[in-house]
Every structure is written in structure tokens, then in C-alpha cells.
Amino acid sequence: MRGSPAAPSLSGRIFRSILAFTLTGIVAFSLALAAIFYLSFEHKAADGLLNQAHRAAVLLDSEPASKRPAVLAEQFDGTVRYTLVGADGTVLFDSAAEAADAPQMENHGNRPEVREALASGEGATSRMSATVGTDTLYAAAPLSDGSVIRLAETRDSIVAFFANGLMVPVAFTLLAAVALVLALSRLLTRHLMRPLDRIDASSPLQGGGYAEMAPLLERIDSQQRTLRAQNQELALAESLRRDFSANVSHEMKTPLQVISGYAELMANGMVPPDEVRKFGSVIYQESQAMRALINDVLILSRLDEKALTADEAAPVNLASVAERAAGRLESLAREADVAVGLQLQPAQVQGNETLLEQMIHNLVENAIRYNRPGGRVTVKTATALDAEGRTEALVQVGDSGPGIPADAQDKVFERFYRLDKSRSKETGGTGLGLAIVKHAALHHGGTVELQSEEGQGATFTVHLPTP
Structure with a gap:
């Protein structure tokens, strides 16, 4: 039989989630910051290259067109590439090419930086150069005769920029950040789990x-x-x-x-x-x-x-049941010299007729057995209103016996409880009669009430709900 899969750990899930989200945030923030730094650096480089282009344009404007290539060759040498583009787009000079080869180069009139310089007075752009195959920054400035001086500077791409100069410090920084995030994630996980652990x-x-x-x-x-x-x-x-x-x-x-x-x-x-x-x-x-x-x-x-079910319940006339129960006990009443009086008014309930008759029989039998010679038992049935104004049926059995002490009135409904064991033995009681009365009343959704004083007899009243 396959075992059920182990439930995932909440603390582990919280730790992994915090770690993943934090590391993702750090990496994304680092990349964004690096890109901003690189673009800012490139923007400053473009401004510097444009300034150089304007200075070169001012100088070349002061020279005749025929001497400009020579001036560029003599005075502008170094890492920056200078290209002099004629008004028709032909290359008049290129510091990265031989003088004889310059006129043979591709027409530069359609280059973005050249067009922008002629249109707005300066132009700058960055692109992969087909000539040298690297990221190249271009800056151009127009001359008074319609020609354009263009400067080009090879720059590291953003990948090369970080690979060449920032890879090691960035790697160490990221490792330190990972270690810090790992520690903080564990501390935060424990902090979040502490209230749960205290449950x-x-x-x-x-x-x-x-x-x-x-x-x-x-x-x-x-x-x-x-x-x-x-x-x-x-x-x-x-x-x-x-x-x-x-x-x-x-x-x-x-x-x-x-x-x-x-x-x-x-x-x-x-x-x-x-x-x-x-x-x-x-x-x-x-x-x-x-x-x-x-x-x-x-x-x-x-x-x-079991409790009373709908199938078991049937209409029961308590007056008829009480009369029948009392009739069955006439011989016992004669032997005990006890008179039984009936005061029966119509009272109908839904219930088990046999069980209700047993309940009334037990009450009347107890009233006879625990009475005195020449005593009297009164059996009543009636309807009345309860404390909430609902109609209820009543069965009341009173006797003129010795009564029940106050401290024993709650106990008489317990099973096998006998108030006077010697007297019970004489009368033949089982000690279960009143327990049956109590449970029969509960079985029908009712209650039993006892009123008694020593020497004044006892009265048992059963309250039952009516249909």
C-alpha cells in the first residue's frame, strides 16, 4: 500500500520564498543599477566626444579645404578616429585608413550622425562598426562649407564593460549579498514561525x-x-x-x-x-x-x-391511559387500604402509549406502596400553559404518605435508589420505578417535577409537550 506523500514544511516554504524573492530583487536591482551606471558613463563619453568634434570643426574651418586632411593627420592622432566627410558624402580623410584609400571608402552621407549634424549642428550615435567590429561611439559636427568632421571612439560593450572591470567586485558583492540574505531569511523565517510554534x-x-x-x-x-x-x-x-x-x-x-x-x-x-x-x-x-x-x-x-422517533409517535389520550393504569392497581390499593381518586381532563400528546402507561402506572403504584393505611392517592390529567406560553399536557400523581426529605428529592430518580430500604423490601419495589418515569418523560421531550415535604405527602407532575 502506497504511503501518502509527506506534507510540505511551512517554515521551509517561507524560507525558500523569502530567499528566492530577495535574491531575485537584488539581482534585478543590481542589473538595473549597472545599466544606469553604464548608460550614464556612455552619455558622458558622448558629450566629451561631441566637444572634441566641435573643437576640430572650428580648427578645420580656419584652414583651406585642401589642407584639412594634412592638418588632421598632423594634429589629431591617437585612439580617436577622425573622418572628414565631404558635402557630397565622400570620405576626404580617415585616420584609420591610408590617404589613398579614403576616396574609395563607402559614401558616408547617409550615416545617422552625419545627417543629424547637418540638420541640427551636431550628431552622436553608437553602433556596431562594420569596419572594426566593436561597439563604436560616433560624434559629428558640420563645417561651414557643408562638409562634416566625424569622430569615432571604440568603446567596450556593456558585457565587456562588466567583464573587464567589474566582474570580480560584482561577484564578491553578490556572494556577500547571498550570504547576508541567507542569514536574514533564516532569522525572518524563525521570527515568522515563532507565533505558530507557541500555539x-x-x-x-x-x-x-x-x-x-x-x-x-x-x-x-x-x-x-x-x-x-x-x-x-x-x-x-x-x-x-x-x-x-x-x-x-x-x-x-x-x-x-x-x-x-x-x-x-x-x-x-x-x-x-x-x-x-x-x-x-x-x-x-x-x-x-x-x-x-x-x-x-x-x-x-x-x-x-434511542429517542422517540416520528414512526413510533402516535396520538395518546392521557386521561384514558391514566384511567386504565389506575384500574390495574385497584387490588393493590385495596390491600394497602389506600383510596385512589381520579380527576381526569382531556390531554392529548404524541408518543408511545405503552411507555406512557408504564410511566403513569409506576407513579400510581409508588404512591400506593409508600402511603399510609387509610391514605389517599389523587391522579390528575390536564392541559396548561408553560412559562413560554406554549400549551403542555400534565400528569399529576399526589399521595398522603410520609413525604420525601428535601436532600433526597433529587436522588429518588436515580436507579436503584431507595429512600427506606427496609420499607422498599416490604413493598416489593425494584428501585427503578421513578428512574423509568424520568426517562420516559425525557423520551417524550418532557420533564418530571417533585414537590414534597416530610409528613405532607409527595406530588409528582409530568410535563409533556402537546402536538
């Missing part, structure tokens, strides 16, 4: 970075906070799962031990015949307690796994 991945908003990176860092911070919250939720869920498993195991251990012990005695014939019915009744009661526990655990497991 703490665990706390990206705590200093470091640049303003342009703020949206990215805020997004990273938000994702990290979300992940931390999710990890905490997972840890809490895992802790709850372990506690739940331990509690289920503990709750099932007692009835299993009773059933196993009594069944072993009966299997070994150690139970007198008149006690068999008693032992069988105990085994039956413990198995029913275990069955109720298993049913409650399964309900809670389903509530933990």
Missing part, C-alpha cells in the same frame, strides 16, 4: 498564532471542547453502566439465592409436606420480584438506546 494544541486560544488564524484556532478549540465533553459523557455513561450492572447483579442475587436455596431443600426432600405450599409461595414471590426487575431493566435499556 498549544490543547489550548489553541491561549496565545500564539496570527489574527488571520483566529477562525481556525476557534474551530479547533470548539472541536476540542466538544470532544472533551463527549469524553466526559462517555466516561459518565461507562461509570453509570458499571454501577447499573453491579446494582442489577446485586438486586438479582438475593431472589436467586432464595429460589435456589428453597428449591434445593424441596429437591432433597428436606421440606415437611405441610411446608411445601409455604416454600412454593416464597419461590413464586421471589421469581415475580426477579421478573419485575428484569422487565424494568429492559425498559430502561430501551430508553437509553
Whole structure:
């Protein structure tokens, strides 16, 4: 399997970019400066050559035309080439050619510097000379009789100019510039990368970075906070799962031990015949307690796994559900000597009817079991407006029992929490009834509210959204 290509280094890219752009700028600036220097030098040379041409023109104008070639030959010798061009363009004298050969040279009347001198009083130009094959600077000045004196000086081209005199210092300068740019590029790269290096991945908003990176860092911070919250939720869920498993195991251990012990005695014939019915009744009661526990655990497991879906939701009349749940508990109420009163008004919600009935059944059953002989349970359904003015459905179950202490009112909805463990054992509760009520309400987008004072009974109110 091919590995993914390595990601490019940001610091390396910044360093290379700074180095390349800086060196390019230095080279371009150096070339431009050299060209300006060379052109300035050539301009001064052209002005000097023009001055020489004017002086020569003044001198030749004072001599007869016949003596001018001799004067040029005698007085103007050296590195500058002198050419005397007649009014018709013929070469009368050329210091670079033999006197006899001058009249045979190409007509110079059309040369740019000659035409410019006749038109404006002086002319200067630079070009490759066909005669000597180098860059040559020409300057011309007219005489009074229409002839032109032209001076020519061989000059180094810009390439030769630098190659002959400036190559070594320019090379050393460029090398020094490269070394300096290399060092400065590294320092600048480190300076630019320092804010990025200070970024703490665990706390990206705590200093470091640049303003342009703020949206990215805020997004990273938000994702990290979300992940931390999710990890905490997972840890809490895992802790709850372990506690739940331990509690289920503990709750099932007692009835299993009773059933196993009594069944072993009966299997070994150690139970007198008149006690068999008693032992069988105990085994039956413990198995029913275990069955109720298993049913409650399964309900809670389903509530933990999913929320209410649109396909699962259906119109539910809470008044009818409450009446049916209370009816199923009539025999339990008679045994406990508790009267159950119904005050049912129409209240309709969207939800799971079986789960809502289980919720109301648990509330009414708890109110009966944890009441006092001769006590009363009131079951109400109604609609009302919530704090935001929206209509909601209410299920309220109140009892006249001993009430719930204030410090225990938040705990009664926890799984396997029992306010009075000895009393719970007598009444046969599993410790999951109110946990199912709470999660069933949440499953339907609702809440459960408890109001109670010790000795004044307890009232549970379930708030559910209406369609």
C-alpha cells in the first residue's frame, strides 16, 4: 500500500520564498543599477566626444579645404578616429585608413550622425562598426562649407564593460549579498514561525498564532471542547453502566439465592409436606420480584438506546391511559387500604402509549406502596400553559404518605435508589420505578417535577409537550 506523500514544511516554504524573492530583487536591482551606471558613463563619453568634434570643426574651418586632411593627420592622432566627410558624402580623410584609400571608402552621407549634424549642428550615435567590429561611439559636427568632421571612439560593450572591470567586485558583492540574505531569511523565517510554534494544541486560544488564524484556532478549540465533553459523557455513561450492572447483579442475587436455596431443600426432600405450599409461595414471590426487575431493566435499556422517533409517535389520550393504569392497581390499593381518586381532563400528546402507561402506572403504584393505611392517592390529567406560553399536557400523581426529605428529592430518580430500604423490601419495589418515569418523560421531550415535604405527602407532575 502506497504511503501518502509527506506534507510540505511551512517554515521551509517561507524560507525558500523569502530567499528566492530577495535574491531575485537584488539581482534585478543590481542589473538595473549597472545599466544606469553604464548608460550614464556612455552619455558622458558622448558629450566629451561631441566637444572634441566641435573643437576640430572650428580648427578645420580656419584652414583651406585642401589642407584639412594634412592638418588632421598632423594634429589629431591617437585612439580617436577622425573622418572628414565631404558635402557630397565622400570620405576626404580617415585616420584609420591610408590617404589613398579614403576616396574609395563607402559614401558616408547617409550615416545617422552625419545627417543629424547637418540638420541640427551636431550628431552622436553608437553602433556596431562594420569596419572594426566593436561597439563604436560616433560624434559629428558640420563645417561651414557643408562638409562634416566625424569622430569615432571604440568603446567596450556593456558585457565587456562588466567583464573587464567589474566582474570580480560584482561577484564578491553578490556572494556577500547571498550570504547576508541567507542569514536574514533564516532569522525572518524563525521570527515568522515563532507565533505558530507557541500555539498549544490543547489550548489553541491561549496565545500564539496570527489574527488571520483566529477562525481556525476557534474551530479547533470548539472541536476540542466538544470532544472533551463527549469524553466526559462517555466516561459518565461507562461509570453509570458499571454501577447499573453491579446494582442489577446485586438486586438479582438475593431472589436467586432464595429460589435456589428453597428449591434445593424441596429437591432433597428436606421440606415437611405441610411446608411445601409455604416454600412454593416464597419461590413464586421471589421469581415475580426477579421478573419485575428484569422487565424494568429492559425498559430502561430501551430508553437509553434511542429517542422517540416520528414512526413510533402516535396520538395518546392521557386521561384514558391514566384511567386504565389506575384500574390495574385497584387490588393493590385495596390491600394497602389506600383510596385512589381520579380527576381526569382531556390531554392529548404524541408518543408511545405503552411507555406512557408504564410511566403513569409506576407513579400510581409508588404512591400506593409508600402511603399510609387509610391514605389517599389523587391522579390528575390536564392541559396548561408553560412559562413560554406554549400549551403542555400534565400528569399529576399526589399521595398522603410520609413525604420525601428535601436532600433526597433529587436522588429518588436515580436507579436503584431507595429512600427506606427496609420499607422498599416490604413493598416489593425494584428501585427503578421513578428512574423509568424520568426517562420516559425525557423520551417524550418532557420533564418530571417533585414537590414534597416530610409528613405532607409527595406530588409528582409530568410535563409533556402537546402536538
